[in-house]
Amino acid sequence: QATVADDLEKILVTKEQIDERLAGMAARISADYEGRDLLLVGVLKGAVMVMADLVRALDRHVEMDWMAVSSYGSGTKSSGVVRILKDLDKDISGLHVLVVEDIIDSGLTLSWLLANLRSRGPASIEVAALLRKPDAAKVDVDVRYVGFEIPDEFVVGYGLDYAERYRNLPFVGTLAPHVYR
Ligand code: PRP
Ligand code: MN
Ligand code: MG
Numbered sequence: 236q237a238t239v240a241d242d243l244e245k246i247l248v249t250k251e252q253i254d255e256r257l258a259g260m261a262a263r264i265s266a267d268y269e270g271r272d273l274l275l276v277g278v279l280k281g282a283v284m285v286m287a288d289l290v291r292a293l294d295r296h297v298e299m300d301w302m303a304v305s306s307y308g309s310g311t312k313s314s315g316v317v318r319i320l321k322d323l324d325k326d327i328s329g330l331h332v333l334v335v336e337d338i339i340d341s342g343l344t345l346s347w348l349l350a351n352l353r354s355r356g357p358a359s360i361e362v363a364a365l366l367r368k369p370d371a372a373k374v375d376v377d378v379r380y381v382g383f384e385i386p387d388e389f390v391v392g393y394g395l396d397y398a399e400r401y402r403n404l405p406f407v408g409t410l411a412p413h414v415y416r
Contacts, residue, residue, distance in 0.1 A: 239404065242414045247390055248383055248407040253365070254288070256382045260363060261292035263380060264333065272298075274330045278348065279303040279321065280402065281337035284394040285365045289335060300324055306344060315343035319351075328356040333380075337394040338366040342374030349376060366390065366407065 264273075277286040279301050290297055303321035332352060339345055345362060352360055363380035368387050371378075385407075391397050392404030397414065 239401070242401070242410055244409045244411045246406050246408045247385060247388070248366075248393075250405045253382070253393060253406070257285070257288050257365075258292050260380045260382060261289055261294075264289075264363065265293060265295050267379075268295075268331060268333075271331050272296075273333060274298045274300060274327060275333050275335050276323065276327075276352070277301045277335045278337075278344070281394040281396070282335045284402070285337050285363075286335045289363065300327075302348070304344060304348060315341070315347060317344060317347040317351075326355070327352065329358050332357040332360045334360065334362045336362065336364040338368065338390070339364050339371040339376070339378060340368045342371040342376050345378075346374050346376050365393070366395075 273295070275286060275290065275297050277283065277299065280303070286299065290299065300323045301321065302319065302323055304317045305320050306315070306317055334345070334348065334352070336345060345364075349360060349362070361379040362376070364378055365382035366385050367378065367381050367383070368385060370387060388409050389397070390407050390409055391401035392407045394402050395407065396402045397410060401410070
């Protein structure tokens with residue numbers, strides 16, 4: 236019986252590294268937003284794990300809301316043209332918003348999302364992302380909280396999928412070549 240582990244090439248970020256880094260990010264977020272209400276906006280589906288662990292590392296009140304977006308176009312690269320599949324439940328005008336993402340790859344999803352959310356008049360808007368790839372530098376998005384800068388490899392796990400699989404891995408890794416065939 237083939238296991239999930241058989242599909243992996245290597246582990247890039249371990250569960251322990253993720254936990255430690257999220258604790259550090261949570262401490263910074265707590266300090267930065269002291270005395271202010273905070274709404275975390277998770278981007279489905281990839282951000283589910285980051286959100287779940289980040290909020291449990293935050294020793295303060297937060298609210299959570301979720302958006303689901305889809306890039307038009309096929310393949311593994313996003314096109315930058317985004318469609319809202321599920322919008323926020325509530326109006327964010329006047330609120331301090333922190334967008335939570337698993338990864339910033341081309342940065343196109345986030346760039347579009349930030350423009351969209353800014354048009355709704357939040358008091359502030361910042362981004363926390365667990366992973367960032369080098370290509371994100373090409374897009375002008377200011378990410379306040381970044382977990383790990385990773386090389387330009389296709390990564391899965393901890394929310395990140397390949398064809399909807401591997402999101403449930405507790406770490407971030409790369410897939411063995413045979414998986415893509
Ligand atoms: C992935 C990832 C980010 C986005 C990053 O989401 O979770 O949201 O792509 O790519 P970009 O920086 O090149 O725009 P995806 O669209 O695969 O949806 P998912 O979260 O449901 O997997
Ligand atoms: Mn995503
Ligand atoms: Mg995906």
